[in-house]
Every structure is written in C-alpha cells, then in structure tokens.
Amino acid sequence: MKTLLQIRSSLFAAEGESSRLADAFVARWRIANPEGHVVVRDLAADPVPHLDAARFGAFLAKAEERTPAQQEVVAYSDALIDELRAADVVVLGLPMYNFGIPSTLKAYFDHIARAGVTFRYTATGPVGLLTGKTAYAFAARGGMYAGTPRDTQTGYVRDFLAFVGIADAHFVYAEGLAIGPESKEKALSAARARIGELIPAALPLAA
Numbered sequence: 001m002k003t004l005l006q007i008r009s010s011l012f013a014a015e016g017e018s019s020r021l022a023d024a025f026v027a028r029w030r031i032a033n034p035e036g037h038v039v040v041r042d043l044a045a046d047p048v049p050h051l052d053a054a055r056f057g058a059f060l061a062k063a064e065e066r067t068p069a070q071q072e073v074v075a076y077s078d079a080l081i082d083e084l085r086a087a088d089v090v091v092l093g094l095p096m097y098n099f100g101i102p103s104t105l106k107a108y109f110d111h112i113a114r115a116g117v118t119f120r121y122t123a124t125g126p127v128g129l130l131t132g133k134t135a136y137a138f139a140a141r142g143g144m145y146a147g148t149p150r151d152t153q154t155g156y157v158r159d160f161l162a163f164v165g166i167a168d169a170h171f172v173y174a175e176g177l178a179i180g181p182e183s184k185e186k187a188l189s190a191a192r193a194r195i196g197e198l199i200p201a202a203l204p205l206a207a
Helices: 017-032 053-060 068-085 103-112 152-163 181-202
Strands: 002-006 036-044 089-095 119-122 126-127 135-141 170-176
Touching: 017 036, 017 089, 017 135, 017 170, 017 181, 036 053, 036 170, 036 181, 053 068, 068 103, 089 152, 135 152, 170 181
Parallel strands: 002 036, 002 089, 089 135, 135 170
Antiparallel strands: 119 126
8 A cells, every 4th residue: 555645834734835736646646546545744734843952962862861851852753754754655845935945844854864764874975765755846936936046945855855765756836826817827737737747657547
C-alpha cells in the first residue's frame, strides 16, 4: 500500500491556492491508488516550533545524556521524520512569501534535517537517507518568478529534498495570481492541466 504525505504551508491552510492545487493532485492520486493512505500535515493548523539553541542542543546531545526536556524535543522531531520516512510520495503546497518559503516550512525542514538520521556526512560529502520517494511541489505566486534570479524557492527546496535523499522532485507553478483575474485563472488552469499530465506519467490510473 502506497502512502502519500501532503504538507500544507500556506498561511490560509486548506484555502490557500497552493493547498488547493495540492488537493487536486491528491484527489487524482487517490483515484490512481484506491488502496493508498494519505496523511496531511497542515503547518498553519499545527505549526512546527522554530529552531532555537535549546532545540538544536537536544539534537546534538547524546541519547543517554538528554534531559527529559531534550527527550521531548527529539521525540517530536522523530515523529515528523517517521511520518516522512513512511511516505512513498510527498506533496508540498508552496506559496511564496516575500521571495522565500513560509517560515513554518523552514521550521519543518529544520526539524527533519538531522545528521545520522535523515542524512550522514561522508568523506565525499553528505548522503541523504530518505531515498526511494517522489516529491511534487505546487508553487503559487502573486508575480512571475520562475526561471529568474528572484525564484529563491525552487533551488532551495530541490536542494533540501535531495540533501535528505529525495532526489526525484517535480515542480508545478501557478504564477501571476495577483496580476488580475484573467492572469490568475490562466495560471491556475495551466497548473491543473499539468496535474492531469503528472498522474498518468508517474502514477498510472487503475483500469
């Protein structure tokens, strides 16, 4: 049985355009995988705490030397990692805020990037440990940024996913959403069409 993990990072939770595009993909994925299991993590409804010195110290502490408070921090991180590790497919709703990813998503990334757990250092560089997964990111933006230096998201998210072992990552863009109604509808229609192309290509519909 396949498992899909959907991560919402919009401030508007399920009402964000990135969330709606991700939901459209997940709906088609359910048709293609009727026995599949979907897990939704909404970072607006249940935000991950931002990383601070105390939390980072808990990650660095030896297991046998952790205080109860540090054990609680690590257990929370472990739960996020276990959820991600169990997924075959990762679907990410990715709005752009002030040229970057949402801070809640950065906090999530900070809690799943742990040396010896999701990646390891080697003499030839870091090696990701969360392999065998496919990721789909649905980027919703008010302006037009894809393929320009102002698109700080795509490279960062792609690099982070590869860093933890998820090298097969696909991006779907809906841009110009704030330019006007016509631009918005055109962008969303194109993104929805791309979703229709992705499901048969990556996950064939059941007969």
